[in-house]
Amino acid sequence: MNRFPYTFGIEEEYFLAHASDGSLIARIPDHFLSRARARLGDSVTLELLQSQIEIASPILSDMREAYDCVVDLRRGLCELLDEEGLRLVAASTHPLGAWREQFVTEKPRYDRLLGDFRIVGQRNLVCGMHVHVAVPPGIDRVRLMNRLMPWLPVFLALSASSPFWDQRVTGLMSYRQAIYDEWPRSGIPDFFDDERDYQSFVDRLQKAGAIRDASYLWWAIRPALRFPTLELRIADACTRVEDTVALAALFRCLVAMLVRDPDYGNHRTTHTRRLIDENRWRAKRDGVAATMLDEQTGDVVPMKAVIDQLFDLVGEDADELGCKESLRQLYRILDQGTSANAQLRIYNECRAGGASSDEALRHVVKWICETTAVAERSDRVERKLP
Template identity: 40%
Template sequence: MDVLQKDLQKQVSPEYLQCQVEVGTRVCGTAGEARDDLRRLRSTVARRAAEFNRVPIAVSCHPSAEWNKQHHTDKERYNDLRVEMAAMARRLLICGMHVHVGIDDDALRVDLMAQLCYFLPHLLALSTSSPFWQGQDTGLASYRLGVFDNLPRTGLPPHFGSFGEYERTTGVLIKAGLIEDTSKVWWDLRPSCRFPTLETRICDMSPRLDHTIAIAALVQAITRMLWRLRQQNMRWRVYDRFLISENRWRAQRYGITEGLIDYGKGEVVPCAQLLDELIDLVTPDLAVLGTMRQMDVLRDIMLTGTSATRQRAVRSEVGSDDPDTITRAVVTHLIEEFHADL
């Protein structure tokens, strides 16, 4: 980690477990800038890891690693987390992707947060990359979310009518001394307490660089679309958490293979159809942002499958029931995908 921090400075940091590395891009004005910066970050991690005979992968759950054999990072925040969360924290052998979209206005951030919740299951479905846990197929496309949901202050955010209501609500926990600030509020979507951004946190980590950027571009376009509607005195309907939670579960369980509920139609609709409809909605925003090309990458995911689907395909192609053989094949596949776009 010391070597990486010398190279990347504040763009890299240790995570809760010593086997994890967190990287973050600079503030980027375009998807192209984000891709270049993330490519540099991933390439540097890969190069430095090779010096220690290690190879990184970008995935939300390692296919076979055992959580009870990992060591947590000796850092005050993580030491406190280990004590406070007990066994729940020790199982955090998971990684997620966070996308920050800059919004200077606090009231606007909270208003858009309520509307953006509708789209969180769609984003999760596209990103799913954690079907395996400790060498076993969990049957889920995103087992990571199941692990993370065991912690408090996770899941879909509540609906707040104003930024003041958000501050008053979270302030109760701060005043009671239960949390220092809202960085320990780990909702799927939250106003960042460090930056003037709305932070989408629901996505699994994508092994492929180009998939990562495409999903981030969709988050940006959806957020801009909601802002654009507001400029026209319109807004996206705020749906009940009960309904969104059901789609969240379907995305967690199936990824893109079994569809999500269209609340207006009252029926399950294929994810490919929902993606096409969503792209139509945000086309004016994609044009302004210059990210229409990234939508072709998302359509390709619909054809070839998410990482969870591709990992299972590798397992099926191995032609062996030996767990070690399967694990080696899946990990090799993930290594290849990590390096594919570098």
Template identity: 40%
Template sequence: MNRHLKFGIEEEYFITDLNSRCMSGKPPGAAIDACKAVLGECFALEMFQGQIEVASPIFTSLAQATQYLGSARQELRLALASYGLGLLTAGSHPLADWRTQQATEQMHFLKLFEDYQHVAWRSLLSGLHVHVEVPGHLDRICVMNEVLPWMPLLLALSSSSPFWNGADSGFMSYRQTACDEWPRMGVPEYFEDQAAYDAYVALLIRTGAIRQASECWWGVRPATRFPTLELRMTDACPRLEDALCIASLFRLLVAWAIDQRRPGSTWSQQSRWILQENRWRAKRFGIHASFIVEGYDRPFSAEQWLFMAEQIFGDAAQAMGVEEVFPQARRILRDGTSAERQRSLYRQVVGSTGDVQAALSAVVDQLLMETEEQPCINRAVCES
């Protein structure tokens, strides 16, 4: 087991007007420059001017990721505060209105808006993306097929997008529902190996369907610029400790898959059908969904599925020194996801005041506060 398997994390953030609590449509250029100054080459623009990204350096330990991302969030928050702006991360912004947003004026993004029209304009979404290295002698698609069945559990744990365009969507991850408007998102097509994947991508490029392989945006994919497997399905997490838990789980899954004699050998069309169904359940019901586990004729709760994961991957977690990932995931199941906290606060404020706008503003304040919190991997100790 590779204890020091390299990985990286990308977090997307909404720039928020602290007066209106709305997503900023066009932040001052000086504010963006200030963010660039604190992050350097790890700063990235996003499709919308009111959204930015941190693309982390390469990590070899969870401690490195904790330190870097905790610092990055704080430095970005301080850089924006001088301009009356806040930093918020979640799968969707409760008060964002896509009709008021401005596109980032870079050719890559402008081409996306030209090609995908309202689908692109409606994509006010923030994700948690995790890259994990796969040794060059291994087939990344086979490794991907080994970890794919577990992705709905990670999505459920990350769910943080119940609100869309100022209304309760009824979903725990509306972000994933919005992603389904795009081609080549969500669950990957069925590929037996890297050769089959490469042939598919080559056909799309030859026929003009896509310009480059990076336009395959599936929830898990082989990265084009790095020798990694990339998780894209999960929502951005307001609490950094939740993001780190999910990143660590994905890294553990990849490490375990790499250690298998024939990774992905049991992946089938039926496996993919089950994955599709489980993803639907995760985005609709989050951690309260019941899930299908291949080979069993009864549904599994999220708690039961996580217990199964710990039985399978627990030894690998010990070998990698990340055994705390399972208590942390159980804490999310016990205390609730961001989506649940948002909806609970919203209903509480609406119930006491009848004011929907005040309730949405309160949810934004909650998300701003949680984005600001420093991570506590052992919350029981932090709260004692």
């Protein structure tokens, strides 16, 4: 019996848009952050650009609790934004967004980032979803991270929500990942030996003046600086709360499974790192329609088979941690598509009906806003069930 609780936390980043036409705001209203914190606490923070805002959950131990927490935080923000004539947009790019029109949040960290990264920082008009999962004492988080990395492209495929950039169809399901590829110290990390080796790399960059601390390593997964957790960072921002919670459940169960079975995932070759990146490209381009390269068998595997394998691997841990119901949403994502699929479907239907590209994009934003805010607490959902 697994006695460690594998507590977790969820962070979501959102865009703020005008209710009148769905366009992205350039500046956050004065005192909005203080009003949001008065209602929702310190879980609300600003991002690099003023058109974005972030929520961070408290420490969670139950998936229903997680669902209700995200619903409450989204709803609280939506109600406050409604008073300002604004809407909340949960997607990794804003279909109507224009990075050249954005204003930077005044904060020393952001000033340093723009001084260092220039136009790369200015173009960072993207939102993501991060999940922290606590790791038991005595478990080396970097060794655990190494064993988990081959699964990272799956999280991207299941969360893809950024098919538009600069008011254009990109042909990618997650253009956010293309934006992140411009940044140094991003993407799939290298295989460090252990936490000591990882810290040695951090120390080297700090000594050279390249970074201030390990939080300037923006990899797709990393050991958190301030918490005893592994932090998943590859996922796009999910428009549907159910998708957010399903991905958090999957990451939680994978961490638990790898701790339970310390031999799983230790084998790797000189090809492993590059195959993970190849799979990340496939997920970035095709979302849930992607096929994954299996290093062990040499096969090209459809996403459903990958999810089936994951369910087999984490079944015991899902039972123990109460994650089974949340994980079922993964099959719904495979069947219905991600937010990116829905956005493209709406856009294409509008264009086929005679709408201009701009009109079609506004319909997409309308759907994102409505879906971002539509979720209800689990107790209310249960009462609706037959």
